[in-house]
Amino acid sequence: MVGSALRRGAHAYVYLVSKASHISRGHQHQAWGSRPAAAECAAQRAPGSVVELLGKSYPQDDYSNLTRKVLTKVGRNLHNQQHHPLWLIKERVKEHFYKQYVGRFGTPLFSVHDNLSPVVTTWQNFDSLLIPADHPSRKKGDNYYLNRTHMLRAHTSAHQWDLLHAGLDAFLVVGDVYRRDQIDSQHYPIFHQLEAVRLFSKHELFAGIKDGESLQLFEESSRSAHKQETHTMEAMKLVEFDLKQTLTRLVAHLFGDGLEIRWVDCYFPFTHPSFEMEINFHGEWLEVLGCGVMEQQLVNSAGAQDRIGWAFGLGLERLAMILYDIPDIRLFWSEDERFLKQFRVSNINQKVKFQPLSKYPPMINDISFWLPSENYAENDFYDLVRTIGGDLVEKVDLIDKYEHPKTHKTSHCYRITYRHMERTLSQREVRHIHQALQEAAVQQLGVEGRF
Numbered sequence: 001m002v003g004s005a006l007r008r009g010a011h012a013y014v015y016l017v018s019k020a021s022h023i024s025r026g027h028q029h030q031a032w033g034s035r036p037a038a039a040e041c042a043a044q045r046a047p048g049s050v051v052e053l054l055g056k057s058y059p060q061d062d063y064s065n066l067t068r069k070v071l072t073k074v075g076r077n078l079h080n081q082q083h084h085p086l087w088l089i090k091e092r093v094k095e096h097f098y099k100q101y102v103g104r105f106g107t108p109l110f111s112v113h114d115n116l117s118p119v120v121t122t123w124q125n126f127d128s129l130l131i132p133a134d135h136p137s138r139k140k141g142d143n144y145y146l147n148r149t150h151m152l153r154a155h156t157s158a159h160q161w162d163l164l165h166a167g168l169d170a171f172l173v174v175g176d177v178y179r180r181d182q183i184d185s186q187h188y189p190i191f192h193q194l195e196a197v198r199l200f201s202k203h204e205l206f207a208g209i210k211d212g213e214s215l216q217l218f219e220e221s222s223r224s225a226h227k228q229e230t231h232t233m234e235a236m237k238l239v240e241f242d243l244k245q246t247l248t249r250l251v252a253h254l255f256g257d258g259l260e261i262r263w264v265d266c267y268f269p270f271t272h273p274s275f276e277m278e279i280n281f282h283g284e285w286l287e288v289l290g291c292g293v294m295e296q297q298l299v300n301s302a303g304a305q306d307r308i309g310w311a312f313g314l315g316l317e318r319l320a321m322i323l324y325d326i327p328d329i330r331l332f333w334s335e336d337e338r339f340l341k342q343f344r345v346s347n348i349n350q351k352v353k354f355q356p357l358s359k360y361p362p363m364i365n366d367i368s369f370w371l372p373s374e375n376y377a378e379n380d381f382y383d384l385v386r387t388i389g390g391d392l393v394e395k396v397d398l399i400d401k402y403e404h405p406k407t408h409k410t411s412h413c414y415r416i417t418y419r420h421m422e423r424t425l426s427q428r429e430v431r432h433i434h435q436a437l438q439e440a441a442v443q444q445l446g447v448e449g450r451f
Contacts, residue, residue, distance in 0.1 A: 051146050054117060058146040066144050066152070069387040070178065070189055074152070078332060079174050079192045080114060083344045085320045086192050086332060089254075090114065090174050091348045093194055096253045097172060110196065113163065114174040120158040121149055128161035129270040130298055141377040144178045144189075152178035156193045157270065157313065164302035169199035169309070174316075180379040183396040185328045189386060192316040198242075199299065199309035205238050217308050218296075225265075228272050230296045235308055239293050240273065243310035247277055247291060254323065255279065270295050271311060281322060288322070289314035324354045328421070330391045336422050360420055362394065363430045367438060368413035369447035380445055385416065388437045392430075394419040411450060 050057045051066060053074060079086045094112055101109040122145075126138055136142075137154070144152040153159075156173040163171055174194045181187045206212030215234050223229040227236040244263065251259055260280035264287075268274045271292025278285045291312030299309060317329055324343075326332070331339055338357050345352060378398070385393055393416060400413035416437075418430050438451050 053119060053146070056119070058119075058150055061147045063140060063145040063148045065140060065383075066146060067383055067387045069390065070144055070152070070383075073190050073333075074118060074176075076333075077115070077176065079176070079316060083340070084332075085324055085326065085343045085352075086316045088343060088345075088348050088352075089316050089319050089323070090194060092254060093250065094172065095348065096250055097196070100249065101170070109170045110198075111168060111171045112174070113159065113171060116159050116173065116175055118153050118176055118178065119146065119150055120153045122151055124161065125151055125153055125155070125158040128298070128301075129157055130295055131269045135269070141379045142180050144180065154179055155313065156195045157311075160195075160197060160270075160311070161298065161302050164197070164199070164299065164304055167303075168197075169304065169307060170197070172196045180383055182378075183382050183385060183393055185330075185395065186321075188317075188329045188332075189383070191329070193313055194316055195311060195313035196246075197294070197309060197311045198246075199294075199304055199307040200239065200242075201307055205235060205308065209238075217306075223272075226273060228293070228296055231293070231308060236273075236293060239308055239310050243291055243293070243312065244275075246310075247289065247312060251277070251279060251288065254319065255281065266290065268292055270298055286322060288318065324352050326354045327356065328394070330394070330421060333391060334421060357421060360422075360424045362417050362419040363425050363427070364415060364417050365430065365434045366399070366413055366415050367434070367441070368400070368411060368450040369441060370450065371410045371412060372446040372448075373409075376445060376447070381412075381414070381441065384440055384444060385437060388440055389416070389418065389433050392418050392420055392425065392433065 049060045051060060051064065051071070053071065078084050079090050081087055097110045098108045103109045122138075125143075126135070131137060143154050146152070153175070155177050156175050159173050159175075163173070172194060173196075175192065176190055177193050178190055180189060202215075202217050205217065206215050209215065216232050217235045218230050219232045221229055227233055248261060251261065262278050262280075262285070264276045264278060266274050266276050268290060271294055274290065274292035276287050277289050277291065278287050280286075289312055291310065294309045294311050296308065299305070299307060317332060320326055320332070321329070334340070336357065339354075342354060343352060382396060385396055395417040397415045397417075398412060399415045400411075402411040402413075403409070404411070416434070418425055418433070438449055441447050442449050
């Protein structure tokens with residue numbers, strides 16, 4: 001659910017607003033070892049051109065910014081690949097919810113939706129979640145747009161309204177989400193989220209409460225730091241309690257009993273009050289998810305005016321990196337058998353500690369250029385680096401900014417760390433890729449090279 005602008009908390013309600021590849025080996029080799037022509041570095045926007053994706057055509061416009069590198073990842077669905085570490089996390093969460101929460105007829109209370117298309121409308125991704133039209137999370141520089149009306153979802157919350165509108169009141173959504181972002185071992189333009197929603201009727205929420213028949217879900221009052229203007233304090237406190245109890249049980253299932261937990265107040269556009277959960281893991285406080293009481297306006301608009309509910313979201317990569325001690329997010333896309341075989345376990349709850357592959361030496365190159373007078377965004381450069389260098393690029397750091405005292409032009413210098421996860425890179429192939437990056441930066445970003 002938000003990321004950087006809404007805050008990439010827990011890498012999770014990572015768009016619940018906060019903070020954790022369809023490639024054959026031949027494709028990987030092309031991305032890692034060959035020098036693409038500048039014209040191939042992005043899904044170019046020619047007049048009248050379209051993007052073909054998942055069997056549908058989308059006309060391109062001035063908002064279209066999908067790179068071919070990202071397009072090749074759509075449909076890979078790592079979370080549905082049996083014995084992949086992200087699949088293991090998803091299955092462990094599913095198993096927990098299936099066992100802990102059972103409906104009236106002995107069937108699972110929560111339905112699971114893990115194969116929804118990642119292509120959504122901007123209304124689904126933003127407006128349905130009450131995200132204002134001028135909110136920074138909508139920026140073209142932070143998202144992957146097919147055009148002005150369609151995009152790759154930036155969070156699984158994009159499906160929340162539709163599922164509520166369909167009459168569901170308890171569900172899990174799992175899927176790949178897409179965010180333009182920095183390049184390092186913790187960030188990748190595609191990651192995976194799992195979120196849950198649960199609604200309560202008056203009878204369900206107050207069942208078992210003394211004099212519960214006299215209590216109400218709704219009232220007309222004023223909004224405070226602790227509740228929405230439409231919720232009674234009794235209803236809000238019970239929903240918050242159920243949410244925190246549900247999540248405490250979940251992390252105990254994943255990490256084991258005795259885990260120290262703390263809750264941090266925060267802000268999300270579609271929940272209030274909102275919280276982030278932090279766990280003390282091996283002596284370090286780690287943020288793992290975001291959650292909150294759902295905005296009643298959202299619930300009402302989806303046709304569930306007589307109910308109140310909670311939602312949470314978490315990042316699968318974030319949890320897998322913590323639980324399995326995986327040091328680099330690029331590894332989740334690896335097809336190296338030495339990586340994948342470590343997660344082929346007979347029991348999904350079996351403890352796994354990732355045994356690192358041989359760490360091959362890095363190769364470091366700098367690139368510096370004068371920025372154009374307008375329309376330069378760092379995420380455009382990061383996207384270009386990912387497109388040209390693919391998963392050969394381990395990290396990109398902005399190491400220097402300089403403003404010329406007379407021309408007032410600004411120069412950026414980036415340090416790019418190249419490292420293959422499966423073999424040693426040669427100077428020649430890195431030079432090949434770096435030169436292609438220099439040429440593409442000039443041609444596509446309008447920068448003036450200082451090479």
